[in-house]
Amino acid sequence: MATIDISPSKIHILAFPFPAKGHINPMLHLCNRLSAKDFRVTLITTASIFKSAKTKAIGSIKIECIPDDSDEPVEEDLKGFLARLRAAASRGLEELVEKCRKTDPYPPRIVIYDSTMPWILNLAHRVGLHGASFFTQSCAVCALYYHMDQGTIQLPLDKSVTVKLPSMPALESNDLPDLQYFPDPDNVITRTLLDQFSNIDKVDFILFNTFEELEDEVATWMAERWPIKTVGPTAPLLFVDKRLENGNDQQGNYLFETNAEACLKWLDERETCSVVYVSFGSIAAPGEDQIEEVAEALLRSNCKFLWVVREEEESKLPKNFKSESSEQGLIINWCPQLEAIVFNWV
Known part of the structure; x- marks a missing residue:
């Protein structure tokens, strides 16, 4: 070595x-x-x-x-x-x-x-x-x-x-x-x-x-x-490790814009462990038929949901899905996953 x-x-x-x-x-x-x-x-x-x-x-x-x-x-x-x-x-x-x-x-x-x-x-x-x-x-x-x-x-x-x-x-x-x-x-x-x-x-x-x-x-x-x-x-x-307070990472400090404030505000208004989290990551590119199936399943579930859809994938969402699901879920380009999990929302 x-x-x-x-x-x-x-x-x-x-x-x-x-x-x-x-x-x-x-x-x-x-x-x-x-x-x-x-x-x-x-x-x-x-x-x-x-x-x-x-x-x-x-x-x-x-x-x-x-x-x-x-x-x-x-x-x-x-x-x-x-x-x-x-x-x-x-x-x-x-x-x-x-x-x-x-x-x-x-x-x-x-x-x-x-x-x-x-x-x-x-x-x-x-x-x-x-x-x-x-x-x-x-x-x-x-x-x-x-x-x-x-x-x-x-x-x-x-x-x-x-x-x-x-x-x-x-x-x-x-x-x-x-x-x-x-x-x-x-x-x-x-x-x-x-x-x-x-x-x-x-x-x-x-x-x-x-x-x-x-x-x-x-x-x-x-x-x-x-x-x-x-x-x-x-x-x-x-x-x-909260002991390592070097100022670099206390707020996550991700490299990209995160929309964290809007996302966490929405989650904070939901009950503990009441939100279904959906994400296909940063590389996978499901087809329109697969996206449509996920969208239909989320609507039928009657569960609150947080769905991360990359900007370049948004066109695959069913027409009017965002407006139809606005009371039930939040669709966002990126979510601060650790914050959402640690604070027990999803």
Whole structure:
């Protein structure tokens, strides 16, 4: 395992999340915790993300952007987007490191990157940095992907088979990630999830968004094979450790505009645990028929609901659905999930 034996204040860390909110926020909260321990931290974003950010710095955390050809014709498919991202990062990361070495008294020593971008490790080593792969999911979920990658779990899965894996309980087919529905080894989602382990034996540090008491057995199994650290939960300091009052994260300090005030005001007027929360995340793009089914189910449920619909997905909502459901639910582009859960609304 790689070691760095100088004081935190002299260690400059680059953090490069996958450019989607569900990956940026965990990385940002990890950055806040590192900053609270006196590490020097720079968060890397792409140019298109940087344009939509509400701030250009968070506390002592610097924010740098790299070009991502956002002015070029954008490929609509995920495969095209990933190819563009990789090409841009390959150029931009090296240029950023070189700039920091010329201008910063403490140039970067390590880059923490999202595990879905394993190719960054090769870039890091090429420019003389240590590489730390950050898995935003739990050890158990990542272990399942690893066994799928190794062929221990065969895809497509026979639904009658019970899967037995080291340090995990016996699992039925419906206990496994939905990757079982993507048996094509060249499927972009399959490859993105399984390629997280393509160079795992070369990674200097491996970080998981979990903690040992939650996943002791599977975390121990992983630690016997790789230099892992459990660093979770990566959530705002306000909810994790109120003693760390460094000013960076006491209000969540998300990178994007959140509409938090309107959202939380609406939730505050609802009874405890009375709201159904619906979100498809920052990447999934359900079809109009699927959106229509969800909308109909919410109306028929007679439950209060909070539905997060990305701006670019709003056109898929059924006509007049917003007005018809205004008494019952709230449709918003983004929700401060932690606040909603911690204060027991949903």
